[in-house]
Amino acid sequence: MKKWLTAVSMAAAGLCTxxxxxxxxxxxxxxxxxVGGPITKIIDQYASDFNKDNxxxxxxPVYAGTYxxxxxxxxxxxxxxxxxxxxxxxxxxxxxxxxxxxxxPIDNFVKTDDDRAWLKSxxxxxxxxxxxxxxxxxxxxxxxxxxxxxxxxxxKEAGLDPNKPPQNWKELVSMGQKxxxxxxxxxxxxxxxxxxxxxxxxxxxxGFSTQNGAILANAExxxxxxxxxxxxxxxxxxxxxxxxxxxxxxxxVEWGTTPRDFxxxxxxxxxxxxxxxxxxxxxxxxxxxVAMLPEGVRRGSPTGGGNFFIFKKASSAEQEGAxxxxxxxxxxxxxxxxxxxxxxxxxxxxxYETPELKKYAAEFPxxxxxxxxxxxxxxxxxxxxxxxxxxxxxxxxQAALTGKKTPEQAMKDAQAEANRLLRPYxx
Amino acid sequence: xxxxxxxxxxxxxxxxxxxxxxxxxxVWVLPLLYSAWAAFHPSEFATRLAWDAPLTLDNFAKxxxxxxxxxxxxxxTMLVAMILGIQLVLCTLxxxxxxxxxxxxxxxxxxxxxxxxxxxxxxxxxxxYQTLSQLGLVDTLFGIGLPYFASAFAIFLxxxxxxxxPKELVEAAQMEGASALQILWHVYIPLAKPVYLAFSxxxxxxxxxxxxxxLVVTNSVESRPLTVxxxxxxSTDQGIDWSIITAATLLTSGPLLIGFLIFQRxxxxxxxxxxxx
Amino acid sequence: MSVTTRHIQAYLLLLPAFVFLVGFTHxxxxxxxxxxxxxxxxxxxxxVYVGIENYQVMVEDPIFWKSLFNNLWxxxxxxxxxxxxxxxxxxxxxxxxxxxxxxxxxxxxxxxxPMIAVANIWIFFYTPGYGLINQFLQxxxxxxxxxxxxxxxxxxxVTVVAIWKEAGFFMIFYLAALQTMSPSYKEAAMxxxxxxxxxxxxxxxxxxxxxxxFVLVNALINAFRLVDHIIVMTKGGPDxxxxxxxxxxxxxxFKFWDQGLAxxxxxxxxxxxxxxxxxxxxxxxxxxxxx
Numbered sequence: 002m003k004k005w006l007t008a009v010s011m012a013a014a015g016l017c018t019x020x021x022x023x024x025x026x027x028x029x030x031x032x033x034x035x036v037g038g039p040i041t042k043i044i045d046q047y048a049s050d051f052n053k054d055n056x057x058x059x060x061x062p063v064y065a066g067t068y069x070x071x072x073x074x075x076x077x078x079x080x081x082x083x084x085x086x087x088x089x090x091x092x093x094x095x096x097x098x099x100x101x102x103x104x105x106p107i108d109n110f111v112k113t114d115d116d117r118a119w120l121k122s123x124x125x126x127x128x129x130x131x132x133x134x135x136x137x138x139x140x141x142x143x144x145x146x147x148x149x150x151x152x153x154x155x156x157k158e159a160g161l162d163p164n165k166p167p168q169n170w171k172e173l174v175s176m177g178q179k180x181x182x183x184x185x186x187x188x189x190x191x192x193x194x195x196x197x198x199x200x201x202x203x204x205x206x207x208g209f210s211t212q213n214g215a216i217l218a219n220a221e222x223x224x225x226x227x228x229x230x231x232x233x234x235x236x237x238x239x240x241x242x243x244x245x246x247x248x249x250x251x252x253x254v255e256w257g258t259t260p261r262d263f264x265x266x267x268x269x270x271x272x273x274x275x276x277x278x279x280x281x282x283x284x285x286x287x288x289x290x291v292a293m294l295p296e297g298v299r300r301g302s303p304t305g306g307g308n309f310f311i312f313k314k315a316s317s318a319e320q321e322g323a324x325x326x327x328x329x330x331x332x333x334x335x336x337x338x339x340x341x342x343x344x345x346x347x348x349x350x351x352x353y354e355t356p357e358l359k360k361y362a363a364e365f366p367x368x369x370x371x372x373x374x375x376x377x378x379x380x381x382x383x384x385x386x387x388x389x390x391x392x393x394x395x396x397x398x399q400a401a402l403t404g405k406k407t408p409e410q411a412m413k414d415a416q417a418e419a420n421r422l423l424r425p426y427x428x
Numbered sequence: 429x430x431x432x433x434x435x436x437x438x439x440x441x442x443x444x445x446x447x448x449x450x451x452x453x454x455v456w457v458l459p460l461l462y463s464a465w466a467a468f469h470p471s472e473f474a475t476r477l478a479w480d481a482p483l484t485l486d487n488f489a490k491x492x493x494x495x496x497x498x499x500x501x502x503x504x505t506m507l508v509a510m511i512l513g514i515q516l517v518l519c520t521l522x523x524x525x526x527x528x529x530x531x532x533x534x535x536x537x538x539x540x541x542x543x544x545x546x547x548x549x550x551x552x553x554x555x556x557y558q559t560l561s562q563l564g565l566v567d568t569l570f571g572i573g574l575p576y577f578a579s580a581f582a583i584f585l586x587x588x589x590x591x592x593x594p595k596e597l598v599e600a601a602q603m604e605g606a607s608a609l610q611i612l613w614h615v616y617i618p619l620a621k622p623v624y625l626a627f628s629x630x631x632x633x634x635x636x637x638x639x640x641x642x643l644v645v646t647n648s649v650e651s652r653p654l655t656v657x658x659x660x661x662x663s664t665d666q667g668i669d670w671s672i673i674t675a676a677t678l679l680t681s682g683p684l685l686i687g688f689l690i691f692q693r694x695x696x697x698x699x700x701x702x703x704x705x
Numbered sequence: 706m707s708v709t710t711r712h713i714q715a716y717l718l719l720l721p722a723f724v725f726l727v728g729f730t731h732x733x734x735x736x737x738x739x740x741x742x743x744x745x746x747x748x749x750x751x752x753v754y755v756g757i758e759n760y761q762v763m764v765e766d767p768i769f770w771k772s773l774f775n776n777l778w779x780x781x782x783x784x785x786x787x788x789x790x791x792x793x794x795x796x797x798x799x800x801x802x803x804x805x806x807x808x809x810x811x812x813x814x815x816x817x818x819p820m821i822a823v824a825n826i827w828i829f830f831y832t833p834g835y836g837l838i839n840q841f842l843q844x845x846x847x848x849x850x851x852x853x854x855x856x857x858x859x860x861x862x863v864t865v866v867a868i869w870k871e872a873g874f875f876m877i878f879y880l881a882a883l884q885t886m887s888p889s890y891k892e893a894a895m896x897x898x899x900x901x902x903x904x905x906x907x908x909x910x911x912x913x914x915x916x917x918x919f920v921l922v923n924a925l926i927n928a929f930r931l932v933d934h935i936i937v938m939t940k941g942g943p944d945x946x947x948x949x950x951x952x953x954x955x956x957x958x959f960k961f962w963d964q965g966l967a968x969x970x971x972x973x974x975x976x977x978x979x980x981x982x983x984x985x986x987x988x989x990x991x992x993x994x995x996x
Contacts (some may be wrong), residue, residue: 449797449808450804453808453812457811457814459823460815463826522718522722525719531716537719547734549730551975552729552733552737554737554954554968555736555737559732574728578729608714636819637819639820640933640936673825677825678822680821692809
């Protein structure tokens with residue numbers, strides 16, 4: 002009897018495997034790259050590992066450019082009826098994606114207790130941008146905060162303690178002044194402080210504004226406070242870094258070249274994403290440190306980075322595959338590995354308890370800075386019609402930084418534009 | 429630039445002209461030379477012009493691996509070939525009609541066609557994208573080529589050329605009982621060969637280098653042409669390695685560049701011929 | 706063959722080409738015009754007629770005016786300079802200057818390259834600090850500029866790139882015209898002992914007028930049609946300093962998904978191109994008899 006049972010079950014198992022092999026679902030997966038490093042290779046490896054573990058699905062990663070380009074691609078694909086199954090998009094695009102009816106809430110797929118535990122396992126700071134109307138629309142994947150990198154060698158040269166980065170705004174200025182070097186013609190060869198302002202200056206700016214005690218948008222995503230006096234003050238401080246104190250490059254600073262500028266010793270202190278940590282670690286030929294952003298009236302940084310979204314128009318098989326992939330990607334061990342490979346914050350407290358990450362953090366403490374900053378982190382700026390409302394702020398910031406408008410005028414204009422755009426959402 | 433020397437005393441251009449011309453040429457070719465420098469030397473030397481910098485093909489290898497350029501090349505080649513092929517057929521037929529037929533509404537149709545010389549499909553990008561999505565052709569090579577299959581430029585050129593074909597040749601063929609299409613095939617087309625060559629070079633150039641429309645239409649690697657692939661690859665957010673980016677840039681413009689260097693005369697003649705008309 | 710058969714044949718010959726012409730030029734033009742009077746459809750809300758609301762929004766939009774103004778400035782800067790350079794290039798290549806093959810190749814080379822490739826190379830040039838231009842300036846002790854990051858310089862920087870790309874292309878047309886010019890003019894000038902400049906100003910330039918008109922119209926269309934370099938180099942920044950009309954249209958249509966506003970912007974662009982078309986029509990009409 003037993004033999005017969007074994008034979009039948011084996012045959013059944015054989016049938017099942019071949020059936021699933023036949024019914025393999027392709028899961029197209031769009032992802033952006035916003036940091037340096039061999040990201041495409043890493044993602045491709047994840048996909049092939051997942052595909053091996055889950056032969057009924059075939060995740061097909063598609064590199065789509067920057068965050069901005071990826072959301073354009075994703076929405077374009079959605080509107081033409083051929084969306085990907087899954088994608089990594091800015092957590093701030095949640096409102097836009099939901100308004101366009103492009104995504105399904107993750108809650109739809111959470112069925113077992115296991116699933117529920119998983120959904121609760123993330124850092125609460127990272128869940129903020131992905132939740133509204135009582136639903137969770139995306140789960141964290143490559144999340145970050147802004148951190149401050151400093152060149153210890155240059156600190157030593159300037160007579161500063163290489164292990165003491167600036168703790169507050171005052172020290173940022175005074176240390177920056179010591180770190181700024183000029184050549185014989187009076188041209189600056191080394192900047193004390195560099196904060197990028199190309200493309201999406203609002204993210205870096207949220208560091209300044211949060212440190213000054215201001216919040217830029219409400220949780221419903223239909224109101225912004227660009228013209229709050231504290232916000233204007235924060236902008237004035239950023240502008241003053243170059244105009245008044247001369248320790249920061251004038252005009253717009255390019256995001257993409259800032260890590261390279263740091264490594265080429267053109268800037269002693271830079272603000273950029275923790276996602277560049279591994280890139281800088283691999284390529285910097287000097288001793289450097291990573292610290293939380295300096296304190297204004299409080300410490301603060303926006304969270305940043307991308308969430309994992311599942312698309313509505315994908316077939317239910319594709320969506321299931323996407324959900325499985327999301328869970329697989331965010332398992333503590335894998336999240337830990339992703340954090341080590343890039344510098345992004347591992348998305349759950351459990352990841353930091355894994356042996357790999359514990360060991361890595363022991364050898365390389367900077368890996369923990371971004372996580373330690375989380376208690377001070379705030380949600381990233383996100384509203385309905387996000388791209389345009391954010392663009393209003395970006396334009397204003399760039400106008401102020403290039404001296405075309407005063408910070409007050411720039412922010413007032415940005416506020417007026419945002420009010421106009423958000424009117425239809427204030428119901 | 430002005431020369432006040434009397435003409436008769438200088439059948440040879442003056443030295444001022446020569447220097448001016450050469451200076452401009454050097455400035456003109458400098459960007460390409462500089463990017464070739466960056467592409468053939470390791471990253472550290474991208475911005476430092478040291479004479480003893482070692483040459484390397486590493487950057488090209490890295491660039492090739494970093495993005496599916498082979499696929500992009502294939503896509504672009506298929507795309508320009510497809511577009512050219514269809515353009516030749518469609519535009520020959522239309523030019524024939526305009527050149528050798530009299531019919532009601534001819535002027536109206538001709539004017540309608542001329543509009544496309546002014547208004548390229550990219551201008552109407554929003555609507556054209558919708559049309560494509562309604563046809564279900566987004567993210568396909570065919571979709572990229574669709575708006576360009578009828579080229580007003582080609583129709584215009586060919587019409588001019590067909591008009592210059594001597595009537596005697598046509599009449600001779602007619603007397604032998606040839607149909608309209610046969611006359612087209614045996615008389616008109618062979619005599620217009622140089623113009624076809626000229627137009628082909630212009631069309632291949634244009635569509636190899638086209639960017640905005642393919643950017644909007646394609647989402648995936650399977651249909652992405654080189655230009656879009658290069659831009660996605662060279663996206664500045666990921667931190668810039670100029671050596672690899674310039675290597676990739678040279679790779680993508682390579683074929684046209686080499687083709688141009690070899691067939692310089694033909695290229696220039698073609699564009700000239702296209703222009704004279 | 707009867708007249709009717711001829712008619713039918715003609716239209717059959719025209720049909721395939723016109724399907725595409727109408728489908729991607731005339732139909733979308735009309736459809737866009739209609740769309741410009743409708744609201745933007747969103748998920749769950751279909752488009753409704755809203756009269757001139759989109760135009761009102763557009764007129765109140767400072768970025769629209771900036772893009773329009775930038776585009777006009779851009780056209781005004783690129784066109785005369787490209788034309789002047791291309792005439793010079795054509796004249797030089799036409800004469801027996803040493804190494805004219807090299808000259809011709811250098812001038813024409815940028816035309817064969819994709820604008821994307823060109824833009825990437827120039828970003829490299831313009832990078833503050835170690836970009837070639839700044840390195841060059843620093844040799845003379847001049848301060849390097851943030852070419853693409855400075856709103857006063859960004860549009861100019863992009864203009865230089867456009868001129869670099871286009872001048873060689875226009876040179877070809879002038880070259881063609883010069884080479885078909887009868888040598889008797891030159892002989893007459895030589896006999897009369899006219900200076901080179903005089904010959905150019907009084908004989909060559911007027912004879913080149915039809916070419917100039919052709920090139921002018923082409924250049925005008927290109928000034929509004931080519932935005933690849935903006936997308937790659939500045940993304941319209943900083944603070945819209947280098948935003949051009951078609952670029953803004955692309956952003957509004959594909960980044961903000963605001964179909965109503967995008968359609969209104971397209972209508973403006975169409976209107977400008979129509980003006981260019983009319984310009985060409987009148988200029989050609991007046992000057993053609995010059996030959």
